[in-house]
Structure formats: structure tokens, C-alpha cells
Amino acid sequence: MPTSPPTLRAALQDYTPPPYLIDSVHLNFLLGDTVTRVESCMQVLPNHAASERPPLFLHGCEDVKLVAVKVNGESLPVEQYEVESSGLTLKTPPAGAFELEVHTDLHPDQNTSLEGLYTSGGNFCTQCEAEGFRGITFFMDRPDVMAKYTTRIEADKAACPVLLSNGNLVGSGEAEGGRHFTVWEDPFRKPCYLFALVAGDLCMKEDTFTTCSGRSVALRIFTRAHDIGRVDFAMQSLKRSMKWDEEVFGLEYDLDLFNIVAVDDFNMGAMENKSLNIFNSRLVLATPDTATDGDFGRIEGVVGHEYFHNWTGNRVTCRDWFQLTLKEGLTVYRDQEFSADMNSRPVRRVEDVCRLRAAQFQEDNGPMAHPIRPESYIKMDNFYTLTVYEKGAEVIRLYEAVLGKAGFRKGMDLYFQRHDGQAVTCDDFLAAMADANGEDLSALAKWYSQAGTPRLSVAAEYSPADKTYTLRFKQASCGARRLLLPPTPGQPTKDPVLIPVRMGLLAPDGGEVPLKLRGGEMLGSEAVLRVTKAEQEFVFEGVEQAPVPSLLRGFSAPVHMTVEGQSDEDLLHLLAHDTDSFNRWEAGHVLAKKLMRALYAAAKDSNEVGGRGLGGTGMVCVYARVDGAFKAFAISLPENSELMDKIPEADPILLHEVREFLTRQLAARLRPELEAAVAENDSAPGEQYEFTAAACARRALKNKALGYLAALGDPGVTEQLLHRFRGATNMTDEINALAALDRAGGGSALPAALTGFYQKWEQEPLVLLKWLALQAGSNVAGNVAAVRRLMAHPAFHITNPNSCYSLFLGFARSPVNFHAADGSGYEFMGDVVLQLDKINHQVASRMVSAFTTFKNYDQQRQALMRAQLQRIMDTEGLSDNVFEIVSKSLK
Numbered sequence: 001m002p003t004s005p006p007t008l009r010a011a012l013q014d015y016t017p018p019p020y021l022i023d024s025v026h027l028n029f030l031l032g033d034t035v036t037r038v039e040s041c042m043q044v045l046p047n048h049a050a051s052e053r054p055p056l057f058l059h060g061c062e063d064v065k066l067v068a069v070k071v072n073g074e075s076l077p078v079e080q081y082e083v084e085s086s087g088l089t090l091k092t093p094p095a096g097a098f099e100l101e102v103h104t105d106l107h108p109d110q111n112t113s114l115e116g117l118y119t120s121g122g123n124f125c126t127q128c129e130a131e132g133f134r135g136i137t138f139f140m141d142r143p144d145v146m147a148k149y150t151t152r153i154e155a156d157k158a159a160c161p162v163l164l165s166n167g168n169l170v171g172s173g174e175a176e177g178g179r180h181f182t183v184w185e186d187p188f189r190k191p192c193y194l195f196a197l198v199a200g201d202l203c204m205k206e207d208t209f210t211t212c213s214g215r216s217v218a219l220r221i222f223t224r225a226h227d228i229g230r231v232d233f234a235m236q237s238l239k240r241s242m243k244w245d246e247e248v249f250g251l252e253y254d255l256d257l258f259n260i261v262a263v264d265d266f267n268m269g270a271m272e273n274k275s276l277n278i279f280n281s282r283l284v285l286a287t288p289d290t291a292t293d294g295d296f297g298r299i300e301g302v303v304g305h306e307y308f309h310n311w312t313g314n315r316v317t318c319r320d321w322f323q324l325t326l327k328e329g330l331t332v333y334r335d336q337e338f339s340a341d342m343n344s345r346p347v348r349r350v351e352d353v354c355r356l357r358a359a360q361f362q363e364d365n366g367p368m369a370h371p372i373r374p375e376s377y378i379k380m381d382n383f384y385t386l387t388v389y390e391k392g393a394e395v396i397r398l399y400e401a402v403l404g405k406a407g408f409r410k411g412m413d414l415y416f417q418r419h420d421g422q423a424v425t426c427d428d429f430l431a432a433m434a435d436a437n438g439e440d441l442s443a444l445a446k447w448y449s450q451a452g453t454p455r456l457s458v459a460a461e462y463s464p465a466d467k468t469y470t471l472r473f474k475q476a477s478c479g480a481r482r483l484l485l486p487p488t489p490g491q492p493t494k495d496p497v498l499i500p501v502r503m504g505l506l507a508p509d510g511g512e513v514p515l516k517l518r519g520g521e522m523l524g525s526e527a528v529l530r531v532t533k534a535e536q537e538f539v540f541e542g543v544e545q546a547p548v549p550s551l552l553r554g555f556s557a558p559v560h561m562t563v564e565g566q567s568d569e570d571l572l573h574l575l576a577h578d579t580d581s582f583n584r585w586e587a588g589h590v591l592a593k594k595l596m597r598a599l600y601a602a603a604k605d606s607n608e609v610g611g612r613g614l615g616g617t618g619m620v621c622v623y624a625r626v627d628g629a630f631k632a633f634a635i636s637l638p639e640n641s642e643l644m645d646k647i648p649e650a651d652p653i654l655l656h657e658v659r660e661f662l663t664r665q666l667a668a669r670l671r672p673e674l675e676a677a678v679a680e681n682d683s684a685p686g687e688q689y690e691f692t693a694a695a696c697a698r699r700a701l702k703n704k705a706l707g708y709l710a711a712l713g714d715p716g717v718t719e720q721l722l723h724r725f726r727g728a729t730n731m732t733d734e735i736n737a738l739a740a741l742d743r744a745g746g747g748s749a750l751p752a753a754l755t756g757f758y759q760k761w762e763q764e765p766l767v768l769l770k771w772l773a774l775q776a777g778s779n780v781a782g783n784v785a786a787v788r789r790l791m792a793h794p795a796f797h798i799t800n801p802n803s804c805y806s807l808f809l810g811f812a813r814s815p816v817n818f819h820a821a822d823g824s825g826y827e828f829m830g831d832v833v834l835q836l837d838k839i840n841h842q843v844a845s846r847m848v849s850a851f852t853t854f855k856n857y858d859q860q861r862q863a864l865m866r867a868q869l870q871r872i873m874d875t876e877g878l879s880d881n882v883f884e885i886v887s888k889s890l891k
């Protein structure tokens with residue numbers, strides 16, 4: 001492979017409709033031990049002016065060997081076509097409609113990229129999004145080519161008793177030599193990225209769902225025999241999501257069969273292939289003894305997510321890959337709403353916002369910053385990002401904030417009415433929302449084209465004389481010279497965007513102030529202000545006393561907001577009285593951020609962490625004033641990545657020490673409360689595990705409290721943790737106790753506990769992922785050597801993406817070891833990227849993400865990280881995936 005910069009760079013502005021369409025395709029897969037033959041027969045239609053005869057280009061890839069090409073049943077003479085590794089060109093296709101047959105040979109067992117057709121644990125499966133279908137056969141691999149598929153699969157009957165593809169089973173039978181076949185027909189047109197095939201030795205669990213119109217749908221989950229007892233929760237989640245989509249969006253399932261297959265080797269979380277979803281097994285398999293509350297929550301969300309794609313993604317799909325957020329942002333929004341309805345809505349919102357701010361804001365602030373609708377890419381795989389997904393979902397939520405729930409639903413209805421069966425753009429979505437509500441939403445369009453996180457500052461002024469309260473918004477950071485939005489690569493200047501600010505005002509007694517804008521009607525106690533200009537003010541009338549504003553309720557827009565002059569008293573007032581639970585939590589969170597930044601600044605000056613004795617008084621107040629499900633969050637310290645936004649050239653180890661100091665302070669000052677929290681929220685002897693919002697909140701608080709207590713380094717606490725670890729009756733408590741032991745320094749107990757855990761779960765690769773991640777992320781100095789050793793451990797498999805994510809990304813999360821001053825952590829990750837790039841480009845490029853934030857760190861670390869990026873860049877034979885991220889980072 002060449003090291004020169006890739007020449008194939010796709011750009012949004014270059015979009016042209018396909019010159020041909022594929023009306024239908026018949027695929028015949030002859031699966032073999034080493035070689036698989038794929039016979040594809042396509043009905044091709046011209047999609048160009050009758051006077052033209054443009055060449056037909058079918059995408060391919062170097063691992064696909066062309067065996068035969070026929071046009072209308074006749075072998076095509078060699079001079080009529082050209083094969084390169086990038087594809088197959090028919091120089092002068094016939095005029096009008098014609099039949100094109102292409103035969104190819106593949107080696108799925110040698111395919112470690114996990115794209116196209118590959119094997120996992122001896123079973124065959126496919127992954128075609130975004131551009132994997134071209135790894136199976138030559139095809140117009142673009143989402144605006146939507147065809148009807150018929151798929152025949154033939155394989156050895158003993159090795160592959162189960163043969164699945166999209167749509168309905170229309171035929172099956174025996175074939176020669178102990179082989180058998182099935183034939184599947186998908187009645188819905190689809191782009192090839194939604195094609196799927198699974199063949200192997202799998203067990204199945206079945207259930208049924210009766211749709212709102214009374215049709216019965218067979219639901220089947222397939223796993224290896226060993227895992228089939230762990231699919232009940234995923235099945236229940238599927239049924240709940242089917243019902244929810246009917247109730248909330250009026251969307252009914254459209255086939256009589258819905259299949260889910262769990263595979264261990266999968267690059268991503270899961271894939272929404274039409275009626276044959278393929279899942280990373282960690283997002284299907286769960287029982288209380290092997291999966292944590294977090295795992296259960298993720299399974300529910302992802303099962304919902306993939307199911308919801310049937311309408312938002314499959315029935316209405318994307319015109320081109322730049323529109324990815326059209327299906328992903330919308331579907332993440334839908335899965336978040338589903339999870340919120342199934343669990344505690346405020347808790348889910350806090351979790352989603354934390355993730356967005358800790359990770360997506362960082363992406364927006366780095367070398368890979370891109371709009372939710374990117375404008376160009378080298379490898380599309382690199383754009384399955386937090387920005388496209390998570391920020392994309394926040395942009396969908398903006399429509400909801402502006403139009404209200406009912407208006408949003410009207411827009412969705414019109415979107416499906418107009419575009420069912422089509423491949424469309426984000427502009428089409430915006431137009432449907434606008435037209436359904438008779439609103440001009442063009443002010444939202446900028447959210448699709450501008451990268452970066454807008455900064456919103458607010459100044460307030462109360463006039464006792466005329467009882468008015470004025471809010472002045474500026475879409476700018478501090479200082480007049482600063483731009484509206486910080487520049488991002490390729491976008492030096494930015495325009496203001498529409499920011500819906502959901503808000504209320506709290507009176508000094510904590511009551512809600514009735515809202516009335518100057519010259520307007522009474523608005524009740526909550527309003528959504530539409531901030532659209534660089535500077536804009538809103539004047540409220542009839543405000544009897546100076547209020548405390550509660551702004552951006554529910555995090556109504558993905559922005560950095562600064563409220564000028566906001567005091568700790570204001571924050572404590574919000575914490576005590578706000579009716580918006582998100583903002584109550586946010587008030588405590590802002591206090592914690594202020595405290596940590598102050599501690600960091602003091603430590604930086606005095607070279608001594610906590611030297612001035614700054615304690616956690618504010619946090620102690622927060623803990624006292626927050627109740628229920630929020631208590632666990634209330635004592636969670638903000639992520640370092642969120643803090644670093646305002647700390648230039650941060651020293652990650654110093655920040656870590658500040659966190660440790662504050663944790664110990666809080667643990668000491670809150671010790672009686674924390675011990676009470678453990679006692680009050682402990683499970684009763686013999687209590688059954690339940691995945692409910694209430695039970696999860698109790699476990700979360702108990703385990704959070706134990707984590708704090710562990711920081712005290714008290715032998716009594718360590719003893720208690722060991723006892724809890726041994727006696728745990730569910731994985732949530734078991735892994736948390738182990739993590740707390742690690743936190744407590746563990747002493748001699750830790751190695752034995754780790755060994756015990758390994759022996760207990762030796763046969764459970766998913767549980768061992770937690771074991772790997774826990775050790776990899778340890779902050780014990782010099783741990784890099786232990787992580788290198790773990791690479792040789794039988795629990796680790798370098799060809800398995802989950803293994804790599806646990807071990808390597810787990811390691812990169814350790815401030816002490818990844819950011820070790822001698823550069824040993826960086827060097828290790830550099831080694832990892834280069835080793836993995838020979839196995840799996842997508843996994844390798846995800847590892848590079850550990851380096852992309854290097855500009856946030858101090859000079860020495862920047863130099864060390866940059867040196868690793870340069871070393872990767874200088875390596876022969878780099879994949880396009882890694883090249884794209886490394887080269888953009890070094891710019």
C-alpha cells in the first residue's frame with residue numbers, strides 16, 4: 001500500500017446523482033472453508049440523458065478477486081472493462097436497461113478488518129456500513145442506489161446449520177456434498193450498506209410481538225450455544241422499543257420477522273441491517289451476575305437504537321455519507337428519549353450531557369473538529385463520531401425545543417410522508433419540520449455546517465425602579481476581540497446560530513416568577529427564548545424582586561454558557577429551589593468545577609496540592625441538598641476533559657492529584673454521610689437484582705460512596721471492600737468493589753482479588769473485558785509494563801476490537817501512566833497504533849484518538865505526543881484511516 005497521501009477524498013460539494021441505478025440484485029453466496037464465491041446478478045437502469053452513454057463504475061476493493069463479468073448473459077470481452085483495486089469500470093454499457101452479472105472470490109477467514117464478509121468464532125457474518133459491501137462484490141456502493149435484494153446462501157450443513165439474510169425466508173433445501181441453502185427476499189428497497197448475511201452454528205431464542213395493527217412479528221435472537229441463556233433482557237428491550245415507537249411516533253414494524261445476531265468480533269456497537277441486526281455481543285448478552293447496571297442500560301439503548309433505525313435510516317435513508325447525522329443524530333435522539341421514558345428521565349439527561357461535554361466538546365475543540373454534516377473525508381469510517389451522533393442528537397433536540405413536542409411530531413410525520421423509500425438530505429429533514437409547522441427554521445441550518453461549540457454569555461440586570469429584569473445574551477466568549485465561536489480547522493470565522501434557551505426565574509424565596517416579556521403575553525413560569533443574534537436582549541416585566549435566573553434548562557442547546565457574575569449563593573439557590581432537575585444538578589456541577597479549577601490554580605502556583613487548605617465545603621453543601629437519584633451524581637467530580645477547557649497547557653498529573661486530594665477531603669468530611677449512604681442503600685440479604693431506575697440509583701450511590709471511602713486508605717474500609725467483593729451477588733457490586741480495592745491501593749489483597757476474579761470468570765470473555773480495563777486504567781505508577789504483559793495474557797486477543805478497546809483505551813484513560821512524564825505511555829500507544837494498523841484499520845484509527853488532544857497539555861507533553869504522531873506518520877504502509885487522523889492532528 002502506498003504511503004503517499006490518499007488521493008480519494010470525498011467532498012460534499014461534489015455530489016452528483018448516480019449515472020445508473022440498480023433496480024434489483026440476486027446474490028448467490030457459496031460459502032467455503034477458505035474460498036467463498038459470490039455471484040451477483042444486477043438489473044441495471046440508466047439514470048442519465050438518453051443521448052449519453054457514461055461508463056459504469058462499480059466500487060471494489062483489493063481483497064475481492066474478479067472471476068467473471070457478463071452483460072445480458074454474455075461474457076464481457078476484456079477490452080470492454082477495466083479492473084483496478086478501487087473498482088470495475090464498464091467502458092460502454094448497453095443503452096437502456098441491462099443485466100450485469102459479476103462473480104467474485106473472497107477469503108473471509110483471512111479478513112481481520114471485520115468489514116465486508118468475515119468470520120467470527122467460526123461463523124460467517126458481514127458488516128457493510130459504510131463502504132464494506134464493495135469488499136464482497138463489485139457494486140455501486142453508495143446509499144442513493146437502492147435495490148431489491150434476493151439472497152441465496154449455500155454452505156456446509158454441519159458447520160453452518162443457520163443461514164440468514166435480510167427480509168423473508170422464501171426457500172430452502174439440500175445441496176450436494178452435505179451442503180444446504182436458504183433463499184431470502186427483502187421486499188423493501190435498500191442501499192447496500194444495509195445488506196447482511198450470517199451463517200454458522202448458532203442457537204436461537206424466539207418471542208413474538210403483536211403490532212398495533214394486529215400483525216404478529218417473530219422476534220429471534222441468535223448467539224453461540226454458550227450464550228443463549230443471556231438474551232432475555234435484550235428481547236424485552238426489543239419488545240419495549242417496538243411498542244414505544246408505535247406509541248410515541250406512530251411507527252409500526254413492517255416485516256413478519258426481526259432477527260438479532262450477537263457476534264464477539266465487531267468494530268462498533270451494533271448494526272441496523274434490514275431485519276437482521278448484527279450486534280457486538282457485549283450489547284446483547286446480560287445477566288445480573290455478568291453485566292453491570294451500565295451494561296443493562298446500554299443494551300436497552302442500543303437495542304432500541306438499532307430497532308428505531310428501521311424507520312430513521314432504513315425506510316428513509318441518507319443520500320450520501322455526509323448526511324450521516326440525518327439517520328444517526330435522529331436515531332440517537334430517539335434512543336435517548338426511549339431510555340428516558342423507560343428509566344429516570346432526569347438521570348438519563350445528566351448522563352447524556354456529561355458524555356457530550358466530556359467528550360464531544362473536546363472533539364469540537366481539536367484537530368478533527370467537523371460540523372455534524374462534515375464537508376469532506378478521506379475515510380468515512382473516521383466520521384462515526386461523537387459529533388455526528390451525540391451533537392447530532394442535540395441538534396434534533398433543538399427542533400423539539402423550538403417547536404414543542406407536538407410540533408416535532410408533526411414534522412416527523414411529514415418527513416415520513418414525503419420521504420418513505422427515499423435517500424435524502426439533512427435539508428429535507430429541516431424542510432419537513434419547517435413546513436409541517438409553518439415556521440421558518442432556516443436559522444437552524446447553520447448547526448449543520450459550522451463546527452465547534454458555540455459560546456454563549458449572559459449578563460443580567462434588575463431595575464427595582466421599573467421592576468424589569470433584563471437578560472443580555474452574547475454569542476461570544478469573554479473579550480470583544482474573540483470570535484463568536486472559536487475557529488476550527490478550515491472554518492476561521494463563524495456566524496451566530498439559533499440557540500433556544502429554556503429558562504425560568506426564581507424569586508428570593510425560591511418561588512417561580514411568572515414570566516412576561518416586554519410587550520408580550522404572560523408566558524407561565526417557563527419560556528424558551530430564541531437567541532439568534534450575536535447580541536440580543538430580553539426584558540421581563542413585573543418582576544417584584546431581583547431573581548436568580550435558571551438558564552438553559554435541560555441543557556436546551558449544546559453550548560458553553562457563562563452567566564456573568566453568577567455567585568456561589570446563586571448556585572446554591574438554584575440547587576435548593578430550581579424546578580428543573582437538570583439545572584439543580586448543574587448548579588452543583590458548576591460549583592464543583594469552580595472548586596477544582598481553583599485548587600488546580602493554587603497547586604500550580606504553590607507547587608503543593610491543597611496546600612492552602614481549600615476544602616470541599618461547597619461540595620459538602622451540594623451533597624446535603626441533593627436527593628434521590630441525584631446524590632450519586634452530586635458527589636461525582638467533573639471529568640478532567642471538561643475542566644481542561646479553561647486550563648491552558650494543563651498538567652494532567654497535577655489535575656489528577658487535585659482530584660485525588662479533593663476526593664480524600666470529601667471522603668473525610670462526608671464520612672458519616674457516606675457510611676450512612678452505604679448502609680441505607682445496601683441490598684437486603686437475598687434481594688433479587690432488578691434493573692429499575694430506583695434500584696440502579698441505590699446501587700450507584702452505594703458504590704460511589706464506597707469509592708470515596710476507599711480513598712481514605714483505611715484498613716477497615718479495605719477489609720469491608722474485600723468482604724463485599726467476595727459476597728457480591730451481581731456484577732455491578734462485584735466490579736465496583738474490585739475497582740474500589742484498586743482505588744484503595746489494594747495492598748496485598750488486590751492481586752489475590754484480581755486472580756480470584758479471573759479464575760471465576762475465565763470462561764466469560766465479556767466479563768474479562770472488565771478485568772482487562774480495570775487493570776489497564778490503574779493509576780499505580782509504572783503500570784505500563786503490566787499492560788504490556790497483559791497483551792500476552794490468554795484473556796487478551798489483539799484481533800478482537802473489544803479486547804483492544806478495554807486494554808488500550810482503558811490505559812489511555814489513566815492520567816498517571818498514559819501521561820507519564822518520561823513519555824513511556826505515549827510510546828506504548830504509538831506501538832499499539834502501528835501494530836493494530838496491520839490488523840484492523842478502524843480499530844487502529846480509534847487508538848490514535850488518545851493523541852488528538854495533545855495541544856491541551858503542557859509543552860513537554862505536547863512535544864512527546866507530537867513525536868509519537870510523527871513517528872506514526874513516518875511509517876511505511878499506513879492505512880488511510882490512521883493517515884487521516886494523524887495528518888490532521890499534526891497540521
Ligand code: PHE
Pocket residue numbers: 127129130268269270271272305306328384
Ligand atoms: N450504523 C450503526 C449504528 O449507529 C453503527 C455502525 C457504523 C456499525 C458502521 C458498524 C459500522 O447503529
Ligand code: ZN
Pocket residue numbers: 305309327328331
Ligand atoms: Zn445508528
